[in-house]
Amino acid sequence: MSYTGTFRIWRGDADGGALADFRVEVNEGEVVLDVLHRLQATQAPDLAVRWNCKAGKCGSCSAEINGKPRLLCMTRMSVFERDDVVTVTPMRTFPVIRDLVTDVSFNYAKAREIPSFTPPADLAPGEYRMAQVDVNRSQEFRKCIECYLCQDTCHVVRDHEENKESFAGPRFLMRIAELEMHPLDVADRVPAAQEEHGLGRCNITKCCTDVCPEGIKITDNALIPMKERVADRRYDPLVWLGRTISRRRG
Amino acid sequence: MTTTARDAGGRGVGGRGVDSPGRAAIGARTLRSDRWWLPPLATTVGLLIFIGYATVRTFQQKYFFADERYLTPFYSPCVSLGCASEPGAAHFGMFLPDHPLIPYAALSLPFLLLFRLTCYYYRKAYYRSFALAPAACAVPEPHATYTGETRFPLVLQNVHRYFFYVAVVISIINTYDAIVAFRHPTDGLVVGVGNLVLLVNVVLLWCYTASCHSCRHVMGGRLTHFSKHPVRYRLWTWVSALNTRHATFAWTTLGTLILTDLYVALVASGTITDLRLVG
Ligand code: SF4
Ligand code: SF4
Ligand code: FES
Ligand code: FES
Numbered sequence: 001m002s003y004t005g006t007f008r009i010w011r012g013d014a015d016g017g018a019l020a021d022f023r024v025e026v027n028e029g030e031v032v033l034d035v036l037h038r039l040q041a042t043q044a045p046d047l048a049v050r051w052n053c054k055a056g057k058c059g060s061c062s063a064e065i066n067g068k069p070r071l072l073c074m075t076r077m078s079v080f081e082r083d084d085v086v087t088v089t090p091m092r093t094f095p096v097i098r099d100l101v102t103d104v105s106f107n108y109a110k111a112r113e114i115p116s117f118t119p120p121a122d123l124a125p126g127e128y129r130m131a132q133v134d135v136n137r138s139q140e141f142r143k144c145i146e147c148y149l150c151q152d153t154c155h156v157v158r159d160h161e162e163n164k165e166s167f168a169g170p171r172f173l174m175r176i177a178e179l180e181m182h183p184l185d186v187a188d189r190v191p192a193a194q195e196e197h198g199l200g201r202c203n204i205t206k207c208c209t210d211v212c213p214e215g216i217k218i219t220d221n222a223l224i225p226m227k228e229r230v231a232d233r234r235y236d237p238l239v240w241l242g243r244t245i246s247r248r249r250g
Numbered sequence: 251m252t253t254t255a256r257d258a259g260g261r262g263v264g265g266r267g268v269d270s271p272g273r274a275a276i277g278a279r280t281l282r283s284d285r286w287w288l289p290p291l292a293t294t295v296g297l298l299i300f301i302g303y304a305t306v307r308t309f310q311q312k313y314f315f316a317d318e319r320y321l322t323p324f325y326s327p328c329v330s331l332g333c334a335s336e337p338g339a340a341h342f343g344m345f346l347p348d349h350p351l352i353p354y355a356a357l358s359l360p361f362l363l364l365f366r367l368t369c370y371y372y373r374k375a376y377y378r379s380f381a382l383a384p385a386a387c388a389v390p391e392p393h394a395t396y397t398g399e400t401r402f403p404l405v406l407q408n409v410h411r412y413f414f415y416v417a418v419v420i421s422i423i424n425t426y427d428a429i430v431a432f433r434h435p436t437d438g439l440v441v442g443v444g445n446l447v448l449l450v451n452v453v454l455l456w457c458y459t460a461s462c463h464s465c466r467h468v469m470g471g472r473l474t475h476f477s478k479h480p481v482r483y484r485l486w487t488w489v490s491a492l493n494t495r496h497a498t499f500a501w502t503t504l505g506t507l508i509l510t511d512l513y514v515a516l517v518a519s520g521t522i523t524d525l526r527l528v529g
Contacts, residue, residue: 010274010276012274012275014272016275017274017275017276019276064281064388066281066282066283066284067280067281067282067283067388067389068282068387068388069387069388087281087283089274089276089281090274092268092273092274092276092388093268093273094273095272095273096272096273096274102274131475131476131477133476133477133483134474134475134476134477136476153387153388155383155384155390155391155396156396156398158267158268158388158390159266159267159268159384159390159391159393159396160266160267160395160396161266161267161270162395163396180474181474182474183474183475183477198398198400200397200398200399200400200405201396201397201398201399201400202398202399203373203374203377203383203398203399203404204370204373204374204377205374205377205378205383205384206374207384207387207388210387211387220463220493220494224370224463225463225466225467225471227408228411228463228464228467228471228472229467229472230408231408231409231410231411232467232472234408235408235409236409236411
């Protein structure tokens with residue numbers, strides 16, 4: 001069941017590069033990463049590709065296959081026809097280091113900008129008690145493997161380098177949603193979501209959801225609910241009035 | 251093997267977006283080889299068909315009331331003085347001037363339009379298909395700068411919930427229309443094919459309205475502790491289940507609105523006769 005497939009791989013670094021064609025053996029049951037490993041072993045020993053788990057759990061092997069952001073280890077060769085040319089490039093939103101490896105530190109910088117979990121002051125570690133129904137929503141977001149494919153595909157930064165400063169990206173707007181929905185978190189990140197982390201730049205076109213390998217409904221369950229929370233605060237006079245009255249009453 | 255060179259400034263071709271300095275110099279704007287342009291094209295065609303049909307029918311000011319009991323949703327509530335041409339069509343009084351540019355349902359249509367225009371699903375649909383921002387995932391958008399929904403007028407999308415509240419009221423009126431349509435002024439209680447058409451339409455309109463993201467938020471989404479609000483949690487669960495099909499309802503209701511209106515128009519104009527099932 002083996003065949004020889006055609007692969008077009010981007011080789012290069014920050015100074016430039018190009019797509020190079022290779023003919024590589026493909027066996028039944030393999031994923032794109034298997035083929036890249038064979039390519040390294042047989043023809044291109046210096047091909048740079050980042051990977052760790054080969055099980056879709058570490059989030060290291062993010063790249064773009066035939067123009068779509070995907071995990072190399074979770075893209076089966078069986079989705080292609082034998083005579084398809086399979087094009088593999090690095091993620092196109094982050095600076096390239098070499099070949100298929102990009103510098104994803106943008107994401108770590110954004111992660112640090114989100115205030116971390118803040119439990120009530122009078123609660124010591126070990127005293128945390130939560131009802132399952134209250135953490136269900138946050139738990140969906142905890143499935144994230146930090147592959148940053150959503151960050152890579154989001155047009156807000158992919159197509160506009162200048163937005164990187166003012167936009168945290170779907171992964172970290174989802175982090176804000178996770179903490180905002182957390183039953184024990186007492187910090188308020190709603191105004192900052194809009195003002196500092198760029199929630200208003202998201203136009204809910206759902207590409208982040210489309211590419212998430214964990215199938216997290218980022219747009220429906222995190223971004224839109226956050227937009228609604230922002231609307232509560234900033235764009236809904238009735239909610240504002242209700243809050244003001246109930247605050248007066250104590 | 252052709253090398254995609256960079257200019258003196260180290261920029262790739264074009265120098266912005268995926269060609270920004272530091273990013274892999276790939277050359278092609280997108281390497282997607284599938285028919286990524288098909289969904290935005292289909293969306294454009296679908297929306298234009300609806301807009302065209304709705305515009306023509308809204309301003310036709312004819313054939314909106316059939317068999318003395320079927321009122322098309324495009325003319326509900328019928329509040330123009332012109333509604334007098336069809337006795338029995340106006341249930342909420344007639345007070346708007348009869349003018350070719352004022353729709354007979356001028357009280358509800360603008361809000362229904364705004365409800366759908368600010369809907370999270372339709373936003374996605376027209377941002378992708380009309381604004382090409384982006385036309386498809388990982389396909390570069392043509393705009394030089396992008397601010398999303400942070401500025402006027404798009405920042406107004408945030409008032410969607412108000413149009414949702416109005417849409418609930420209008421859905422109640424549509425439901426009323428569907429129910430009173432079972433009463434014929436002379437024949438009494440009757441059931442015709444048209445009744446089933448109106449009924450299916452109104453049920454689907456409710457599905458669309460109730461599956462709204464703002465509805466989901468209002469029902470319980472804004473809470474942090476579901477465990478303290480069991481009833482709202484239950485409501486949120488139901489709306490969430492509907493919400494996963496919101497896009498489907500958005501399209502089916504465009505279809506059923508056209509079909510319902512067309513049915514009423516065809517019966518009203520005498521092109522077809524409504525089949526009576528009971529009475
Ligand atoms: S839904 Fe928003 S965050 Fe997700 S890809 Fe689209 S614009 Fe980016
Ligand atoms: S949300 Fe999904 S796509 Fe984004 S980083 Fe996490 S796992 Fe990857
Ligand atoms: S190698 Fe770990 S996700 Fe692919
Ligand atoms: S109607 Fe679509 S989100 Fe409200």
